[in-house]
Amino acid sequence: MRDTVPVNSIVPEVPAGRAAQLATAGGCTTAKVKVAGTVSLRDDARRVEAVAVALGPGGRVRVDANGAWDVDTAVKALTELDAAARAGGGAGLEYVEQPCRTVEELAELRRRTRVLIAADESVRLPGDADAVMRAGAADILVLKVAPMGGVAACLRVVERYDVPIVVSSAMESSVGLAAGVALARAVPELPFACGLGTGALLATDTVRETIVPRGGVIGPVTLDVIA
Secondary structure, eight states: OSOOEBBEEOOOSOOOHHHHHHHHHGGSSEEEEEEEESSSHHHHHHHHHHHHHHHOOTTTTEEEEEBOOOOOHHHHHHHHHHHHHTTTTSSSSEEEOOBBBHHHHHHHHHHHHHOOOSSTTTOOOHHHHHHHHHOOOOOOOOOHHHHHSSSHHHHHHHHHHHHHHEEEEOOOOHHHHHHHHHHHHHHHOOOSBBBBGGGGGSSOOSSSSSSBBBTEEEOOOOOBBBB
């Protein structure tokens, strides 16, 4: 369906100045900011605002809480983080990835916030997506090829539901990333940047040239596997 796949940068729990540098790594115009870790919500908000400033008015900022919040905490946090993204000159949060742990919590939160919710850890096996969609728990599904059982298994989920898909990595080597790129190139609609830029986090790899975004995208890949 497409030759290249837009990819987001990754901003971990780092000071705001460093966050701004990481936000545009690889030429990305979308950044995923990790939140709800060991620092305060105020520090998370500073990081989100710094990332929004670095990306500029056309940039997109999303946050990932890895299921750390309960519903009430998520409502408060998303209000502050959305405001921080706007204070940085952006259009607010693009979406929040896995704000709460359970499907039931995601469904309740979705009724209480205007920020779009993406289910990540809640979609690990092919049948998980069915439970998420039945509960009305997500606006977006994050699909990871390896835990889902392959590209074909992911495409069956795509065919069942009229919902935006984000293809992400499970911290594989470039061999696994190549499968994610194949899925992202095959999905009929891809309105959001994908989380396939994790090759930049690898100390070593199973191929000679690690798959990393250039100009904010990953194109068709050829793997030179190390024997």
